[in-house]
Amino acid sequence: xxxxxxxxxxxxxxxxxxxxxxxxxxxxxxxxxxxxxxxxxxxxxxxxxxxxxxxxxxxxxxxxxxxxxxxxxxxxxxxxxxxxxxxxxxxxxxxxxxxxxxxxxxxxxxxxxxxxxxxxxxxxxxxxxxxxxxxxxxxxxxxxxxxxxxxxxxxxxxxxxxxxxxxxxxxxxxxxxxxxxxxxxxxxxxxxxxxxxxxxxxxxxxxxxxxxxxxxxxxxxxxxxxxxxxxxxxxxxxxxxxxxxxxxxxxxxxxxxxxxxxxxxxxxxxxxxxxxxxxxxxxxxxxxxxxxxxxxxxxxxxxxxxxxxxxxxxxxxxxxxxxxxxxxxxxxxxxxxxxxxxxxxxxxxxxxxxxxxxxxxxxxxxxxxxxxxxxxxxxxxxxxxxxxxxxxxxxxxxxxxxxxxxxxxxxxxxxxxxxxxxxxxxxxxxxxxxxxxxxxxxxxxxxxxxxxxxxxxxxx
Amino acid sequence: xxxxxxxxxxxxxxxxxxxxxxxxxxxxxxxxxxxxxxxxxxxxxxxxxxxxxxxxxxxxxxxxxxxxxxxxxxxxxxxxxxxxxxxxxxxxxxxxxxxxxxxxxxxxxxxxxxxxxxxxxxxxxxxxxxxxxxxxxxxxxxxxxxxxxxxxxxxxxxxxxxxxxxxxxxxxxxxxxxxxxxxxxxxxxxxxxxxxxxxxxxxxxxxxxxxxxxxxxxxxxxxxxxxxxxxxxxxxxxxxxxxxxxxxxxxxxxxxxxxxxxxxxxxxxxxxxxxxxxxxxxxxxxxxxxxxxxxxxxxxxxxxxxxxxxxxxxxxxxxxxxxxxxxxxxxxxxxxxxxxxxxxxxxxxxxxxxxxxxxxxxxxxxxxxxxxxxxxxxxxxxxxxxxxxxxxxxxxxxxxxxxxxxxxxxxxxxxxxxxxxxxxxxxxxxxxxxxxxxxxxxxxxxxxxxxxxxxxxxxx
Numbered sequence: 001x002x003x004x005x006x007x008x009x010x011x012x013x014x015x016x017x018x019x020x021x022x023x024x025x026x027x028x029x030x031x032x033x034x035x036x037x038x039x040x041x042x043x044x045x046x047x048x049x050x051x052x053x054x055x056x057x058x059x060x061x062x063x064x065x066x067x068x069x070x071x072x073x074x075x076x077x078x079x080x081x082x083x084x085x086x087x088x089x090x091x092x093x094x095x096x097x098x099x100x101x102x103x104x105x106x107x108x109x110x111x112x113x114x115x116x117x118x119x120x121x122x123x124x125x126x127x128x129x130x131x132x133x134x135x136x137x138x139x140x141x142x143x144x145x146x147x148x149x150x151x152x153x154x155x156x157x158x159x160x161x162x163x164x165x166x167x168x169x170x171x172x173x174x175x176x177x178x179x180x181x182x183x184x185x186x187x188x189x190x191x192x193x194x195x196x197x198x199x200x201x202x203x204x205x206x207x208x209x210x211x212x213x214x215x216x217x218x219x220x221x222x223x224x225x226x227x228x229x230x231x232x233x234x235x236x237x238x239x240x241x242x243x244x245x246x247x248x249x250x251x252x253x254x255x256x257x258x259x260x261x262x263x264x265x266x267x268x269x270x271x272x273x274x275x276x277x278x279x280x281x282x283x284x285x286x287x288x289x290x291x292x293x294x295x296x297x298x299x300x301x302x303x304x305x306x307x308x309x310x311x312x313x314x315x316x317x318x319x320x321x322x323x324x325x326x327x328x329x330x331x332x333x334x335x336x337x338x339x340x341x342x343x344x345x346x347x348x349x350x351x352x353x354x355x356x357x358x359x360x361x362x363x364x365x366x367x368x369x370x371x372x373x374x375x376x377x378x379x380x381x382x383x384x385x386x387x388x389x390x391x392x393x394x395x396x397x398x399x400x401x402x403x404x405x406x407x408x409x410x411x412x413x414x415x416x417x418x419x420x421x422x423x424x425x426x427x428x429x430x431x432x433x434x435x436x437x438x439x440x441x442x443x444x445x446x447x448x449x450x451x452x453x454x455x456x457x458x459x460x
Numbered sequence: 461x462x463x464x465x466x467x468x469x470x471x472x473x474x475x476x477x478x479x480x481x482x483x484x485x486x487x488x489x490x491x492x493x494x495x496x497x498x499x500x501x502x503x504x505x506x507x508x509x510x511x512x513x514x515x516x517x518x519x520x521x522x523x524x525x526x527x528x529x530x531x532x533x534x535x536x537x538x539x540x541x542x543x544x545x546x547x548x549x550x551x552x553x554x555x556x557x558x559x560x561x562x563x564x565x566x567x568x569x570x571x572x573x574x575x576x577x578x579x580x581x582x583x584x585x586x587x588x589x590x591x592x593x594x595x596x597x598x599x600x601x602x603x604x605x606x607x608x609x610x611x612x613x614x615x616x617x618x619x620x621x622x623x624x625x626x627x628x629x630x631x632x633x634x635x636x637x638x639x640x641x642x643x644x645x646x647x648x649x650x651x652x653x654x655x656x657x658x659x660x661x662x663x664x665x666x667x668x669x670x671x672x673x674x675x676x677x678x679x680x681x682x683x684x685x686x687x688x689x690x691x692x693x694x695x696x697x698x699x700x701x702x703x704x705x706x707x708x709x710x711x712x713x714x715x716x717x718x719x720x721x722x723x724x725x726x727x728x729x730x731x732x733x734x735x736x737x738x739x740x741x742x743x744x745x746x747x748x749x750x751x752x753x754x755x756x757x758x759x760x761x762x763x764x765x766x767x768x769x770x771x772x773x774x775x776x777x778x779x780x781x782x783x784x785x786x787x788x789x790x791x792x793x794x795x796x797x798x799x800x801x802x803x804x805x806x807x808x809x810x811x812x813x814x815x816x817x818x819x820x821x822x823x824x825x826x827x828x829x830x831x832x833x834x835x836x837x838x839x840x841x842x843x844x845x846x847x848x849x850x851x852x853x854x855x856x857x858x859x860x861x862x863x864x865x866x867x868x869x870x871x872x873x874x875x876x877x878x879x880x881x882x883x884x885x886x887x888x889x890x891x892x893x894x895x896x897x898x899x900x901x902x903x904x905x906x907x908x909x910x911x912x913x914x915x916x917x918x919x920x
Contacts, residue, residue: 022821045678047697055821081817171664181660182642182701199659200641204631218505236726237507239719241642241701258718259699262725266696269729270811273736277807278800285812285822289829293836296804300797300837307796308848311789318785325778328788329771332904335792336767337760340738344756347737351730352745357541361482361515362745369749376753377760388768444792 017048022055029060034067041068050079053088054286065091074100078108082115083286094120098127105178106132107152107260110139114149147231148224150264151245151254154178158211160186160194165207167197182241182257186215191251193221193244221246222256228264233356235261272354275432276347278302299437306441310335313445317452320460326393327455330402334451337381338409338443345370345417346439350432353425360426367418374414378407397459405451412446413439477508482515489520494527501528510539513548514746525551534560538568542575543746554580558587561596565638567612567720570599574609607691608684610724611705611714614638618671620646620654625667627657642701642717646675651711653704655679681706682716688724693816695721732814735892736807738762759897766901770795773905777912780920786853787915790862794911797841798869798903805830805877806899810892813885820886827878834874838867857919865911872906873899 021040028037041049041064053061053076065072065088072092077085077100089097089112101109101124113121113136121140125133135153142148156177158167167184171177183196195215205214220234222245234240235258245254274280280295287295314321314331321328349366352358358366382403390399416439421431481500488497501509501524513521513536525532525548532552537545537560549557549572561569561584573581573596581600585593595613602608616637618627627644631637643656655675665674680694682705694700695718705714734740740755747755774781774791781788809826812818818826842863850859876899881891 019820022819026821045698047699051697051816054817055819057822057825168663171660172666177664178660180658180701198640199663200631200638203628203659203663204637206632236722237511238505239507239722241640241718258701258722262696262699262718262722265722265725265729266815269725269733273729273733273807273811276733277736277803279804279808284808285817285826289832289836292829293833296801296833297837297840299804300800300841303796303800304793304841304845307793310796311793314789314792318789321788322782322785325782325788328781328785328791329774329778331788332774332792332795332908333764333767333771336763336770336900336904340760340763341756343737344739344759347733348739348744351733355726356511357514357745359482359515360479361486362517365517366745369752372749373753373756376749377757380757381760381764384764440796444796448792 017044017051017055022052025052025064026056026060029056029063034063037064038067042071046073046075047079049073050076054081054084058087061087062091069096072096072100074103075108077101077112078104081284081286083284083291085112085115089116089120094123095127098124101136102128102132105152106135106139106154107150109136110149114140114144142224145228146224147222147226147228147245147256148254150228150231150260151222151224151256152178153254155244155252155255156181156184157187157191157193157252158184160188160212162186162211163207164202164205164209164211164214167202167211168207178255181255183255184211185244185252185255186211187252190249193219193246193252195219196242196244198241219244221250224248224253229268229354231256232261232264232268236265268354271430272350272432275430276350276436278437302437303440306437306444309441310444310448313448314452317448317456320452320456323460324455326389326395326398327452330389330398331448331451333385334402334405334409334447335444337385337406338413338447339440341374341377341410342413342417342439342443343436345373345414346421346435349418349421350435353421353431358422363422367415367422370414370418371411372414374411375407378410381410382406395459398455401454401458402451404454405447408450409443409447413443416442477504477511477515482512485512485524486516486520489516489523494523497524498527502531506533506535507539509533510536514541514544518547521547522551529556532556532560534563535568537561537572538564541744541746543744543751545572545575549576549580554583555587558584562588562592565612566592566595566599566614567610569596570609574600574604602684605688606684607682607686607688607705607716608714610688610691610720611682611684611716612638613714615704615712615715616641616644617647617651617653617712618644620648620672622646622671623667624662624665624669624671624674627662627671628667638715641715643715644671645704645712645715646671647712650709653679653681653706653712656702656704658701679704681710684708684713689728691716692721692724692728696725728814731890732810732892735890736810736896738897762897763900766897766904769901770904770908773908774912777908777916780912780916783920784915786849786855786858787912790849790858791908791911793845794862794865794869794907795904797845797866798873798907799900801834801837801870802873802877802899802903803896805833805874806881806895809878809881810895813881813891818882823882827875827882830874830878831871832874834871835867838870841870842866855919858915861914861918862911864914865907868910869903869907873903876902 025037025040080088101112113124139149158170183198185193186195188194195217196219197211197215201214220238220243222231222243224245224247242255242257244252245256247253278299349358385406386399386403389402390396420438421435424431485497485500540548561572573584599609618630643658645653646655648654655677656679657671657675661674680698680703682691682703684705684707702715702717704712705716707713738759809818845866846859846863849862850856880898881895884891
């Protein structure tokens with residue numbers, strides 16, 4: 001019997017990372033009472049301690065890590081945000097990090113190691129016991145963001161012809177099973193998974209019952225190379241708690257559990273929301289100013305090019321504007337409405353593509369609907385804005401021109417906002433990347449061109 | 461022994477909802493081969509069938525639901541998107557829906573019933589057996605989006621002084637336990653949860669071991685009124701699979717499992733991303749054109765007001781623009797850069813607030829950092845845009861003025877983009893709502909005012 005699983009308790013008396021708690025840690029660190037700070041920090045669950053380290057200012061964090069050094073909980077490393085983890089690893093030094101990695105579960109260890117520089121990776125791997133090193137290296141050999149990186153290698157797999165009693169005896173007598181698991185997998189002689197049995201079903205069946213009688217047959221099997229986004233989709237759709245992972249020969253090689261999938265879902269969502277706003281994925285609260293600046297720079301540059309193109313379009317009509325300065329005053333309204341409408345449409349489309357709700361089967365229907373929405377809202381806002389322009393500048397013709405420009409721009413926003421992400425996805429790109437810059441560029445250009453062009457030909 | 465748990469298998473031979481599969485269903489429906497369509501649809505897992513129904517056009521969906529009517533799987537209802545579910549429920553009629561609801565697990569039943577009109581709710585509840593009705597009504601009595609709505613009522617709870625063997629015998633001999641469960645809860649005589657034991661630990665311990673020896677002591681307990689977002693945070697942070705829910709007297713009343721939390725996380729993500737783009741939460745692929753139009757309208761109206769304010773600011777400088785039309789050509793660039801930078805900052809801040817990374821403890825630090833990023837990127841883009849303006853219009857002074865305006869606007873974008881969501885959160889509002897309209901309004905007004913104002917006083 002594995003003694004580890006008897007009497008395992010979560011550490012810690014403090015149950016919550018409250019802002020009072022953070023304040024008292026900060027105070028202790030400010031007063032250089034490192035022993036006090038260390039005691040407080042060690043009363044936390046490792047996940048809360050990771051949150052605390054993320055929350056502290058740079059210098060405070062260094063002091064606390066220094067205080068905790070000799071008893072630093074390896075699990076904290078796995079919980080830390082990438083940017084903060086890198087700094088803590090630098091501070092702890094490679095030999096201590098190698099010791100910590102050796103204590104982690106393989107999937108957590110892979111997560112910590114995969115983010116390191118190649119040179120650091122090599123040094124840490126060399127410092128590890130051979131068994132751990134091989135498993136971690138195998139984990140790293142799978143493509144980034146694939147099922148292979150996510151899976152745990154320790155699986156509870158038993159022959160298909162066993163009874164419930166045999167399975168229970170096996171689990172009681174075998175060391176080296178995962179600490180926590182939720183399903184046992186039935187495999188054929190070639191180690192190909194044939195069914196899963198949730199533990200609650202094993203538990204409730206009599207010993208003489210055959211496992212095949214209580215197994216789920218139609219199981220979802222994850223190929224080791226499957227993208228983590230696909231894996232998350234499977235879990236979400238089937239309410240899975242764990243799923244077997246197989247290699248190219250369909251043999252069981254690992255298991256993915258839902259707690260890792262929750263992290264994947266958060267990660268994929270972060271990607272979507274950040275890319276829509278044009279913020280690099282590396283950009284988070286903990287990055288240095290210079291890194292954040294760089295991550296935002298390229299997107300601002302793309303928008304600058306888009307804005308210059310729009311300005312160039314305006315310059316065609318410099319003469320028109322000189323004759324009628326009201327056009328300069330009103331033209332940003334046309335562009336703003338088009339930009340807003342296109343971002344609305346884009347966001348709905350990107351989200352629906354990510355959730356696999358928007359597929360080729362309903363792509364045309366979706367685009368058609370967005371155009372229809374553009375027509376309707378365009379008509380309403382044409383009347384509103386037309387009335388404002390008429391009232392403001394006393395020219396019904398000017399009101400008519402801006403109204404017409406608004407309708408056209410909102411239709412273009414619906415059309416481009418829905419078809420561009422579908423097109424990008426079809427071409428194999430991430431539909432969230434750069435879409436919004438393209439779109440506002442399109443609606444700016446169309447807005448300025450149509451409004452000023454109509455004004456030039458109809459009003460002067 | 462509960463016969464239900466023996467031999468339970470997932471239905472269905474078709475393993476995947478491929479686009480070929482959707483095409484063949486569509487073809488069968490087009491050709492009025494309803495028997496064929498029905499067979500195909502029934503070969504699917506209920507989650508895939510729900511996806512299929514979402515994916516079909518309105519008329520096709522109605523035909524398929526009609527074909528499936530007599531054997532409609534109640535679980536499909538729980539999996540459907542709200543908008544589509546409403547339509548299917550209307551089509552099936554209340555008496556059949558009531559039958560379906562009676563077959564669902566309580567948490568799923570609550571999910572289906574909570575979205576109905578009050579009148580429909582009452583009729584369905586009246587048609588249910590008394591026991592189910594009471595449980596569903598209890599579920600509905602908890603606030604929307606609270607733990608009480610999410611939880612399952614069937615819990616495996618045993619006295620603290622039991623041994624592993626007693627627990628196993630209890631689970632084998634008791635009917636009416638949940639179909640699948642992952643932890644058993646130890647309760648004291650007042651039914652207050654004192655610890656949880658993961659099934660894998662029960663399974664691996666010998667019968668004579670006391671449950672308290674293998675339990676987790678420091679468990680996370682969810683009060684029945686806790687907001688689902690908080691619950692999701694707990695699960696995510698502690699990698700929980702299930703958590704006990706307690707009432708006001710700390711007595712165990714239910715359990716929340718991670719599969720429901722995955723749905724909550726998706727829902728909260730959707731809320732964030734939709735609110736940032738100003739799209740109503742009701743707005744999805746399946747809403748009717750008119751509903752989508754309405755859900756976008758108010759946001760466009762807010763942006764219209766913002767754009768009119770910006771236009772009003774421009775109108776102060778009508779004379780300046782008439783004298784120097786280059787200003788009209790360049791001014792959208794200043795506004796666009798400020799708008800882009802503020803949305804970048806806003807998105808990072810909203811995301812960090814949602815993930816509880818941005819707290820009062822690091823709020824000032826975060827705002828300071830965003831201002832610093834604004835200064836740096838502002839300086840770089842000031843040079844770039846200044847050079848473009850100089851080259852284009854041959855006026856170094858114009859280049860200087862636009863450069864200065866860009867720096868100021870990017871600093872304002874960093875300051876407002878980070879402090880506005882923090883302020884909204886502090887005041888108890890959702891930081892994602894309406895922030896981007898306020899922000900682009902701020903950066904538009906500042907951009908136009910500073911650029912045109914500087915030009916008026918320095919260039920003319």
